[in-house]
Amino acid sequence: MTRTPLRPLARILPARDAGESPAAIERENLRVRHEEMRDRARTRAEGRLLVLGVFFFAAFLTVGVRMGMLATSEPMEPRASAQGAAISAARADIVDRKGRLLATNFETHALYAQPPLMVDPAAAAKGLAAIFPDLKEDALLRDFTGKRKFLWIRRKISPEQMQAVHEIGDPGLLFGPREMRLYPNGSLAAHVMGGASFGKEGVSAAEVIGVAGVEKYFDDYLRDPANGQRPLTLSLDLTVQAAAEQVLYGGMKLMNAKGATSVLMDVHTGEIVSVVSLPDFDPNNRPRPATSGDQGDSPLFNRSVQGVYELGSTFKIFAAAQAVDLGLVSPSTIIDTSGPMKVGGFRIGEFRNKNYGKLSVADIIVQSSNRGTGRMALQIGAERQQEFLKSMGFFDATPFEIVEARTGKPLLPKRWTELSAVTVSYGHGLSSSPMHLAAGYATIANGGHMVAPTILKQNGPRLGPRVMSENAARAARDMLRKVVTSGTASMGEVPGYAVGGKTGTADKPRARGGYYDDKVIATFATMFPAHDPKYVLVVTLDEPVETSGDKPRRTAGWTAVPVAAEMIGRIAPLLGLRPTVEPKALADITLTSSN
């Protein structure tokens, strides 16, 4: 670029001659130069603005066009994805511990009608009433000829019914695909399964939601599409559950009970291998909740976790175990059980007003003496007793993973007085569910660790914090074994399985206070084999009466015990437990050394 000088001699010299100021020429030239510089800068800036403007315009145009395309095009799945079949929208299956199906999905159809499309409403109504006997022809005709534009006729129909509806041939009768929840085993483990129903319904699909049991508790897991191929594995064993249900049903009928429940629990893992509550229902066709009468008699009521009962003498072993644990007594300590015994102005009596005299602690359990356990409870004290029962989970609802379990909260004495301590020690004044009792017995059976019941299959032992010493647990197991060999549960002996357990017969409380004379809850809580327990079984019968003798017999020893013994004989082989010979001599030596 040629730079023009600010004071060119060619102009300065004539200007000097003319007497003008050369500075004016310099100013003039400087102005011209500045103007040129300004013009150049402006042009460049304008060019840059234009480039930027074009760039932004193009960018916004691209975004706008893409948005428009997305908004107007049909949604489509990416065609070239590697996986697609792996994700299924179906609700996950539920299987037992060996992978056998307990709940799955089944494709079926829903039937709906669009009256404006109908050709011959009268014939359609007549045809439908012939296929589905519970539909009324005139009601259907009223719907078809009225103002309605859409109505559901059936939520689920079978392929045969679908074909029959096809044969009516009316274009106003239409089908929508439905995934339906199917429980192939019928009423088996009905209370655990719960049931499912439809949530939001559309013509082309409906969501399946769990309404009770594990279906509701694990609803989020089961509905998650990522879990479509990963079934929920429960700790139940199908064959054991079926055998337990059969035996318990037979026992309930033989003992004229109106309800029954049993809980079988692995003492190390807390897995519930079988849980039965009778009467039961078919989860494929879940009945509606009872609107009248006692909810506790409804088949929907789960006695094993919702039914909180005073479980009677089965609690005595906890008092004995704690007394041994605290070092207050040993199994051979003699305690005077003779009456009268008054606590807080209330007389503590024995079953049929017996008087056992002086008994050792082991014999108090074997004979089931109320006064004996009461005296132990007084030695322990209300505070320590509460802590002990709390640490075994008797103060809260069980953590069992079905929704109903939350409602099975134990009923505790409002004020834990000395009298409460005594009555609770023999199982009155504290109501808990059979599931609680099973967990408590599992603590004794596994050597003193708290273990929480679970419905999910576990990979190994799940022992919680220690509640009592190993020695106390062993002493309690020996006492429980004696109850069967020489005590109130003599019918509970199953050769080869060394059953140990405690009976409990509790009078049923009246709704308005007080107790019935002729209605009891009979419970037998057992563990087997007693020298090395693997399982705990709790059998509870509601209002049983055994009528083979001259007088009706209601005690657990005559009702719940034979049922439990039969059940152990049936299910222990199914669990793979080989009958063993009890190590007798060892037990004797232990006793001698402790004296």
Added chain:
Amino acid sequence: MRNVLFVLTTMAVIGLAFWAYRENYATQEVLSEVETLHRDIGAAHARLAVLKAEWAYLNRPDRLRDLAEINFDRLGLLPLRPEQFGYVDEVAYPAPALPPVTDAVEVQGTLEVTE
């Protein structure tokens, strides 16, 4: 020289265009095949689920118990009891196979020996 280069470049472009065209169509074809397979897999899954459900339904304990009762004469099935547990060493060895009969006289001879 420049013309030759020009012709070669043009032919290369045409060749590449043809290759891209063929690849595109091959991809489309494979994609639709994959779609068909996915649909088949989905249908097979659905059928499998139905078969599994049916298998579970046919093997439900209630039905098996009833079948065992109905066919008791032929099968003699009873629930497993504790007494039925045994040890492997309580099971007798199978009897040794008898030597083949080659000759009636020989058979007579062995009988005499055993007695």
